Amino acid sequence: MKTLSDAAIARLRDAVDRPQAGDRYVVHDLLGRGGMGAVYRATDALLGREVALKVLTTEQESTGIEDRLRREARVLARLEHPGIVAIHDAGTLDDGRPFYVMRLVRGRCLDEQAREDSRGGMLRRFLAVCDAVSFAHARGVIHRDLKPGNVMVGEFGEVLVLDWGVARLADSPDVPGGTTGQTDITGDGMAIGTPGFMAPEQADASASVDARADVYSLGVMLRDLLAAGGAAAPAPLRAVSAKATALVVAERYAAVDAMADDIRAWLDSAPVSAYRESPWERAVRFYRRNQALILLLLAYLVVRVLILWWRGV
Amino acid sequence: MTAFPDTRVSLVAALSSDDQATRARAVDLVVRAYRTPVIAVLQRQWSLDLADAEDLAHDFFSHALEREWLGRYDAAKGRFRTFLRSILQAYASTAHESANRLKRGGHLTAVSIDSTQLSTDAGVDRLFEQEWVRSVMTIALERLRLQCEQAGRDATYAVFLAHDVDGADAEPPLRYAEIAARFDVPVTQVANYLHWARTRFRGHIIDTLRALTATEAEFREEARALLGRDVT
Numbered sequence: 001m002k003t004l005s006d007a008a009i010a011r012l013r014d015a016v017d018r019p020q021a022g023d024r025y026v027v028h029d030l031l032g033r034g035g036m037g038a039v040y041r042a043t044d045a046l047l048g049r050e051v052a053l054k055v056l057t058t059e060q061e062s063t064g065i066e067d068r069l070r071r072e073a074r075v076l077a078r079l080e081h082p083g084i085v086a087i088h089d090a091g092t093l094d095d096g097r098p099f100y101v102m103r104l105v106r107g108r109c110l111d112e113q114a115r116e117d118s119r120g121g122m123l124r125r126f127l128a129v130c131d132a133v134s135f136a137h138a139r140g141v142i143h144r145d146l147k148p149g150n151v152m153v154g155e156f157g158e159v160l161v162l163d164w165g166v167a168r169l170a171d172s173p174d175v176p177g178g179t180t181g182q183t184d185i186t187g188d189g190m191a192i193g194t195p196g197f198m199a200p201e202q203a204d205a206s207a208s209v210d211a212r213a214d215v216y217s218l219g220v221m222l223r224d225l226l227a228a229g230g231a232a233a234p235a236p237l238r239a240v241s242a243k244a245t246a247l248v249v250a251e252r253y254a255a256v257d258a259m260a261d262d263i264r265a266w267l268d269s270a271p272v273s274a275y276r277e278s279p280w281e282r283a284v285r286f287y288r289r290n291q292a293l294i295l296l297l298l299a300y301l302v303v304r305v306l307i308l309w310w311r312g313v
Numbered sequence: 314m315t316a317f318p319d320t321r322v323s324l325v326a327a328l329s330s331d332d333q334a335t336r337a338r339a340v341d342l343v344v345r346a347y348r349t350p351v352i353a354v355l356q357r358q359w360s361l362d363l364a365d366a367e368d369l370a371h372d373f374f375s376h377a378l379e380r381e382w383l384g385r386y387d388a389a390k391g392r393f394r395t396f397l398r399s400i401l402q403a404y405a406s407t408a409h410e411s412a413n414r415l416k417r418g419g420h421l422t423a424v425s426i427d428s429t430q431l432s433t434d435a436g437v438d439r440l441f442e443q444e445w446v447r448s449v450m451t452i453a454l455e456r457l458r459l460q461c462e463q464a465g466r467d468a469t470y471a472v473f474l475a476h477d478v479d480g481a482d483a484e485p486p487l488r489y490a491e492i493a494a495r496f497d498v499p500v501t502q503v504a505n506y507l508h509w510a511r512t513r514f515r516g517h518i519i520d521t522l523r524a525l526t527a528t529e530a531e532f533r534e535e536a537r538a539l540l541g542r543d544v545t
Contacts, residue, residue, distance in 0.1 A: 009447055011480075018511055028489070
């Protein structure tokens with residue numbers, strides 16, 4: 001037998017590491033690795049459809065992380081929303097590792113998609129993210145790792161928030177932010193999130209984190225998405241992002257819905273609560289909002305003046 | 314909880330078994346698993362060319378069998394792999410000294426394997442482990458080939474070989490559709506073949522590691538080194 005090349009060794013190691021999920025799931029190629037596990041494309045032989053199978057990567061095995069994956073599956077199971085990837089099944093691999101199966105999303109990340117979107121299109125996708133996150137908050141789940149890489153735009157244009165592996169469950173969703181009775185998916189005393197996107201309070205493992213941490217991350221995402229558009233972002237939208245990313249938690253939007261309302265308001269040329277506009281800006285906004293009516297009125301006035309002038313002549 | 318008692322009979326008992334066939338099988342496996350790593354170390358550490366390294370490796374294993382060194386392995390003192398490295402070190406040092414002495418008109422000296430220090434060259438250790446992984450993979454692959462042959466699954470083995478071994482260097486990576494076209498089977502069949510073969514290949518890796526280790530703890534340690542994870 002010929003000598004195995006280094007590449008063959010690496011491939012065979014990967015083949016050995018590949019999840020063996022019984023007869024039901026035939027696991028194919030690796031789609032990506034995240035903070036907690038690896039996601040593979042797989043075929044559900046029972047239902048004859050392609051799915052995504054998430055499993056712990058071999059280097060990361062520990063009791064705590066296994067629990068995290070199981071809890072992530074449970075978090076997803078309680079979040080049935082068009083903007084949150086649906087979970088189909090969960091179980092334990094032949095080698096003892098926990099796994100769960102979810103819808104296979106074909107598409108691309110939000111930031112990639114945003115480069116091709118108009119500003120309005122990008123904002124509407126961003127609002128879909130806000131809706132999904134707000135839905136999770138209402139059910140006591142704080143994502144804690146929101147970033148463009150964790151948002152996929154599917155082939156039908158649907159927006160899906162992924163990777164709930166470090167989410168926090170708040171048992172009291174009616175409490176603003178839900179800081180009481182929390183259950184942490186992660187280990188105690190760990191800073192959770194992605195630098196650059198996570199709220200300052202997330203870096204302090206001892207600080208309590210509530211829904212406003214997600215507001216912060218959404219604010220950073222909004223800022224980056226606006227910057228990706230190339231042209232200078234309008235001041236009201238910059239103000240929305242600035243308010244969402246305030247370092248003092250109390251100065252942020254109290255809820256994602258409030259932030260989303262401001263963005264919808266800007267799209268509708270209505271006042272944005274985070275931005276104090278000048279009289280000229282108010283006039284311009286008034287014109288934009290009532291453009292058709294104003295133009296019609298102007299046309300009417302011009303015609304009236306012409307008629308009067310013609311009669312006078 | 315482990316599925317095996319702490320000390321298994323596999324390697325320790327097999328290497329010193331009274332049953333000649335059992336002993337021969339164990340020795341054969343050890344030689345197959347360690348011949349390439351031994352040659353690689355001899356080449357790197359003692360700057361031998363391939364032919365000389367192969368000759369010395371042959372002498373080393375002959376010597377070890379003749380003197381029953383392998384049977385002196387004590388699982389309580391560490392991994393078999395480390396033990397083999399240490400007696401190789403002793404043997405190669407002595408052979409090197411003897412060769413120099415002969416050149417100066419001296420005489421051969423006896424090898425002592427009791428007080429040998431391992432080389433501290435991390436590169437040599439890494440090379441030894443890397444080649445050991447290659448050998449174990451090769452043994453498992455050969456076992457898979459035999460299994461496929463006996464089960465009349467030649468096509469399964471051929472697809473596995475094409476995708477996971479020969480195709481590993483392909484750039485861009487081979488797609489299932491290309492393999493399917495090459496073997497004239499549906500794409501879904503490629504996936505099924507690979508699934509079947511990978512599952513068995515993994516089993517052969519584990520079986521080989523179990524046969525090459527003496528205790529459950531050693532098996533776990535070696536499995537972690539080879540697979541990067543705990544194996545149950």
